[in-house]
Amino acid sequence: MSAYLIRYVDRAAERKAALPDSRRTSLETLEKLLTLNPFGPPALSNRDNSWSAAFRGGFVTYVVSNRHVVVNVIDLVAL
Numbered sequence: 001m002s003a004y005l006i007r008y009v010d011r012a013a014e015r016k017a018a019l020p021d022s023r024r025t026s027l028e029t030l031e032k033l034l035t036l037n038p039f040g041p042p043a044l045s046n047r048d049n050s051w052s053a054a055f056r057g058g059f060v061t062y063v064v065s066n067r068h069v070v071v072n073v074i075d076l077v078a079l
Contacts, residue, residue, distance in 0.1 A: 003035045003036060003069075004034065004036075004038055004064070004069050004070060004071045005068075005070045005071070006034065006071050006073065008072075008073045009073065009074050012060070012073045012074060012075055012076040015076040015078060016076055018078075019057075019058075019078060022056070022057075023055070023057040023078060026055040026056035026057065027055045027058070027060075027076075029055070030042070030053055030054075030055040030060070033053075034053060034071050035071070038062070038064045038071045039064070042054060046061070050062065050063050050074065051063070051064065057078055057079055058077050058078040058079050059076075059077055059079075060073050060075065060076050061073070061074055061075040061076075062074060
């Protein structure tokens with residue numbers, strides 16, 4: 001199976017860019033897991049065709065396109 005590509009919508013990309021280094025490193029670790037399997041742990045189904053997964057200090061909400069093998073991050077929340 002091909003690895004998924006991670007894409008961020010503008011608002012989520014801006015929030016990612018504003019993360020301090022320690023949180024960005026944690027997010028990058030999560031991204032690696034999601035590229036291999038966006039439907040497995042630590043992902044949780046939101047039951048509306050979107051998924052959420054936490055990283056240290058926040059979480060992302062995303063939708064998956066199996067046709068294009070892409071994880072589209074639609075929101076990033078830093079706690």
